[in-house]
Amino acid sequence: MSIPIHHGDFRVPGFRVAAARSGMRYRDRLDCALLLSDAPATAAGVFTRNRFCAAPVALCREHLEASAGTARAVLINAGIANACTGEEGVHRARRSARAVADRLGVDPTQVLVASTGVIGPQIRVDTLEAVLPDLAGQLAPGGWENAARAIMTTDTVPKTAWAQRTIGGKTVTAGGIAKGSGMIAPDMATMLAFVVTDAAVSTPVLQVGLRRAADRTFNRITVDGDTSTNDTVLALASGAAGNAPIQDPHGPGAHEFFTLLTAVCADLAQQIVRDGEGATKFVVVRVQGARTRDRATQVARTVAQSPLVKTALFGQDANWGRVVAAAGRAGVDFDPERVSLRFGQVSVFEKGRPLEDPTLEARASQVLRQKDIEMVLDLGEGEEEDTYYTCDFSYDYVKINADYRS
């Protein structure tokens, strides 16, 4: 099963969107976005596990609880993250949600907020209030690509993805926007994603589906192994598709819906890696033949995060030694004598030993010169697998992150 994914602008029945320039930190560019559901949508969220969770994350959790998992609007600003801002930060997040509620005539607990940008400074609520008439006036069914542009920080391209599938005889659409370039760069980057769908789906099922999708997509990418203070993925479902409501995660339509949601999230997640800070390669690290999925996950994550693997990828070096050595320190007690590795279709390591073939280096290097690279590590102990998506570690990664504030 593969769901065709589309990019660019889209429309999802029941939702409107707008983007504007607030000037809170950036000049002369879109820097805030507003999403509106025409009626209360079921809503679900997946948030950072960082102990320093930012004020907007705390407020989203509170509002999703208070509204019993429904939402009308989401306000997003780029430039200031409202993280490490204490009680005052939460107060300001709450005030900006209330301003949206007042402007749109909705319940404040049905307004969610998200911020991305510099850690430390407070957001300016008056600035957000000043731009609200502009945002509200522009709300329209299309305009998601502009919204994706408005929430960028160190991102170099806006990220959108949408797809459709038939569920219970009805066409259901899911569309999303995301931003992120380092998994974290607390100065300037954070991972945010917003997915809207016209599926009729209950809050608990939406939450299960979003958690599952996030675990398999946004939680399977790494640029630098860090987790931001503001990471947020929100999903809103309007029900406008008119499908029989999906109310049981094991019932009719649930599997189809989860697959649709996961496909959109997967595409957005991969766009984040491709736009990783300084990235020149997009790399799929697949670990198969594992006894459990967790073992595969742990090995894939360790390989995908290894600075030595990532610098070798930048150097276009088919350096199998670094890959197996990273796997070996993953904390999984696999049998090294059963491990095999291939780059693309070129086997370089089989059952714990490098292959001895004079043409190997040339053939493997050919794979490493591609922009998209797949490496497949087989543990030879079972049937489970997992995949991480990563990028290489380049001079520009160091440059972006060393020079930013100087």
Place this chain on the structure above:
Amino acid sequence: MSIPIHHGDFRVPGFRVAAARSGMRYRDRLDCALLLSDAPATAAGVFTRNRFCAAPVALCREHLEASAGTARAVLINAGIANACTGEEGVHRARRSARAVADRLGVDPTQVLVASTGVIGPQIRVDTLEAVLPDLAGQLAPGGWENAARAIMTTDTVPKTAWAQRTIGGKTVTAGGIAKGSGMIAPDMATMLAFVVTDAAVSTPVLQVGLRRAADRTFNRITVDGDTSTNDTVLALASGAAGNAPIQDPHGPGAHEFFTLLTAVCADLAQQIVRDGEGATKFVVVRVQGARTRDRATQVARTVAQSPLVKTALFGQDANWGRVVAAAGRAGVDFDPERVSLRFGQVSVFEKGRPLEDPTLEARASQVLRQKDIEMVLDLGEGEEEDTYYTCDFSYDYVKINADYRS
């Protein structure tokens, strides 16, 4: 208690050492070393936990077991790591140990071996056999600095450290050599350290002391967070100091001996970080005020390994946001509202909030411009602490690791 540490060449009663050129991989440089204890020494080892443990590590474990923790000699080669070399690799390690045993007239199980260099290729036993007469002929009480030079790979400087203290009325000496520049760079680098002492100490106490010393020193440094296939720390004790044998880890002399061993290991470990691949800074990450030592360790490790913290250090950027965000994702459920951070003596963050002081940035930047930097993170929840030593992440780290094989 601070034990004065000395560098450069040294002598430890009961031991001799030699270095030579085998030409196995490098041309025209010292590339192998031989350590000899005049009589069977008590011996202890701490080894890599990487699942792909190299053949010499496997042989060391086997020989320490078979010899009941005694050793006469250690043969070390640089250039080829004898890792991922299967049964043949172990066979060759065994043959080279036997060659040493034959040449010196000692029991083969009392010969230990260590290798560092490229993963994959086999060591050449005939090459080692050919250089043995030269090595054996040169054995002398001094020459440790040459031995330190012989075991270098990507290291830029040889690493030696020695110290003395009085134990039970006798002067006890401990001297060590080490190599390592990335915690791992399977092509070319590995962490090896060898410590010899004239203390009279039983094997179990030596093993306890070495494990404790390694945990507090070599296991508290990070260049890139990786663990090599060949990491080895060996300690040999001749007993020539004539102290009353230390046979109880809680008995007379044990504490003094452990402190001496730890001081030498700590100095060697710090030399490895200072010589970290591409490093321009030496950074002490101290986490204090933790409820348990493990919690402090976990936070310190996460901060010390964060690519974003390390690139900010390279950029001389007092980027407290990256430090606290790394701490926040360490998997420790501390209360963010109690956390404080200082760079050197400059407090930048107190009880979960950045300090607002217009001179702060300038004063903190001053600290970051030093070559040696200390950052102290206080969790505000207890009395325990731990320290990691790290370096920055520079263009040269990427260059060394991306360009090596091209």
